[in-house]
Amino acid sequence: xxxxxxxxxxxxxxxxxxxxxxxxxxxxxxxxxxxxxxxxxxxxxxxxxxxxxxxxxxxxxxxxxxxxxxxxxxxxxxxxxxxxxxxxxxxxxxxxxxxxxxxxxxxxxxxxxxxxxxxxxxxxxxxxxxxxxxxxxxxxxxxxxxxxxxxxxxxxxxxxxxxxxxxxxxxxxxxxxxxxxxxxxxxxxxxxxxxxxxxxxxxxxxxxxxxxxxxxxxxxxxxxxxxxxxxxxxxxxxxxxxxxxxxxxxxxxxxxxxxxxxxxxxxxxxxxxxxxxxxxxxxxxxxxxxxxxxx
Numbered sequence: 312x313x314x315x316x317x318x319x320x321x322x323x324x325x326x327x328x329x330x331x332x333x334x335x336x337x338x339x340x341x342x343x344x345x346x347x348x349x350x351x352x353x354x355x356x357x358x359x360x361x362x363x364x365x366x367x368x369x370x371x372x373x374x375x376x377x378x379x380x381x382x383x384x385x386x387x388x389x390x391x392x393x394x395x396x397x398x399x400x401x402x403x404x405x406x407x408x409x410x411x412x413x414x415x416x417x418x419x420x421x422x423x424x425x426x427x428x429x430x431x432x433x434x435x436x437x438x439x440x441x442x443x444x445x446x447x448x449x450x451x452x453x454x455x456x457x458x459x460x461x462x463x464x465x466x467x468x469x470x471x472x473x474x475x476x477x478x479x480x481x482x483x484x485x486x487x488x489x490x491x492x493x494x495x496x497x498x499x500x501x502x503x504x505x506x507x508x509x510x511x512x513x514x515x516x517x518x519x520x521x522x523x524x525x526x527x528x529x530x531x532x533x534x535x536x537x538x539x540x541x542x543x544x545x546x547x548x549x550x551x552x553x554x555x556x557x558x559x560x561x562x563x564x565x566x567x568x569x570x571x572x573x574x575x576x577x578x579x580x581x582x583x584x585x586x587x588x589x590x591x592x593x594x595x596x597x598x599x600x601x602x603x604x605x606x
Contacts, residue, residue: 312546313366314474314538315343315377316482316531317441319453320524322468323487324494328522336449338524338557340564341441342531343367343377344539345549345583347591350435362549365588371396372560373445374407377552379474380438380458381422381431383591388418388440390594404444408454408464411442415462439473449558475544485534493522493530524555525564532566536581550583 320338321329329335343366349359365386368376370393378385392414396407419438422428428436438458445451455465455473465471470486472479532551539548553564563585567578 312348312474313344313346313364313379314472314478314482314535314547315341315366315379315439315441316470316472316479316486316535317341317377317443317453317455318470318486318527318531319443319451319468320527322470324490325522328494328497334449336558337445337451338449338527338555339375339443339445339451339453340524340528340531340553340555341367341375341377341443342528342535342551342553343379344535344547345552345588346547347382348546350431360545360548363587363589364549365552365585365590367552367554368393369554369561370442371444373447373556373558374442375444375554375556375561376440376442377473378438378440381436383427384418384422385438385440386590386592386594387422388415388438390592391418404452407444411440411454411456412462412464415440415456415458419458419462441471441473443556445556445558447558451556475546478538478544478547482534482538485537486530489530489534490522490527493526497521524557528553528555528564529566532564532581550587551581552588553582 318340320340321335345362345364345366347361347364349361364382366377366379368389370376370389374396376389376392378389392411395410395414399406399410415438423436436458440456440462442454442456443452453466453471455467455471456462457465470483472483532553535551539551551566553566555562555564564582566581568581
């Protein structure tokens with residue numbers, strides 16, 4: 312299993328900052344841990360783990376996905392969808408979503424009839440996928456697919472988290488609380504410096520909000536990393552994989568931290584480099600399309 316999250320920007324509390332009449336470009340933030348849980352019923356707890364698993368995949372210039380569940384099948388689903396999207400005659404949002412559901416269903420049904428499926432306990436036979444996309448016009452879309460619901464696409468403006476259910480719910484709660492605090496802080500700042508901000512805004516020097524997709528990515532990374540370091544669930548671990556999908560396309564988002572205010576002790580990487588990760592099926596991972604084509 313794993314823990315992964317998808318956030319559509321802007322959402323919820325952020326709209327209080329941006330305002331109803333502001334057409335801020337949308338974006339998607341996707342993030343995941345990198346732990347593979349290796350089921351072995353001979354082990355005391357029934358599982359071992361490796362922290363080298365690719366969970367974040369680029370499906371196109373402006374499309375990305377994360378999965379949680381049976382790793383080999385998750386990779387096969389995303390690999391098959393990427394190939395079908397590249398051959399689609401009439402690419403559109405709805406057509407692509409329908410294509411995703413059809414593809415995931417086909418791969419999952421094939422898996423359920425395989426010997427590999429019979430070797431896994433029923434409670435472990437599950438797959439969840441988040442797909443995020445953003446058009447050049449800045450229209451962002453986030454979809455959730457689940458084997459438990461026949462991969463029927465679900466769409467919401469609120470963040471999604473997939474994987475360990477209890478941890479996913481707590482992570483979403485932490486993100487909502489943090490965003491509320493950030494928005495309250497910004498609105499308080501604006502009220503104290505209203506005249507100065509208005510003057511600068513008229514000069515075009517102040518954006519509609521100081522809270523950007525990159526800030527959201529940092530918040531997501533911080534709380535996901537906190538879950539990993541808490542060690543509360545040994546099915547979640549390793550470094551983080553994170554990407555932002557905006558009207559400029561898909562881009563990996565590296566994160567590091569320093570506990571030394573002077574930074575003299577250097578920085579500790581939170582996110583994994585593609586070279587540090589592996590895939591179970593040998594398919595593509597956190598690479599650019601050009602890198603993938605050269606392989």
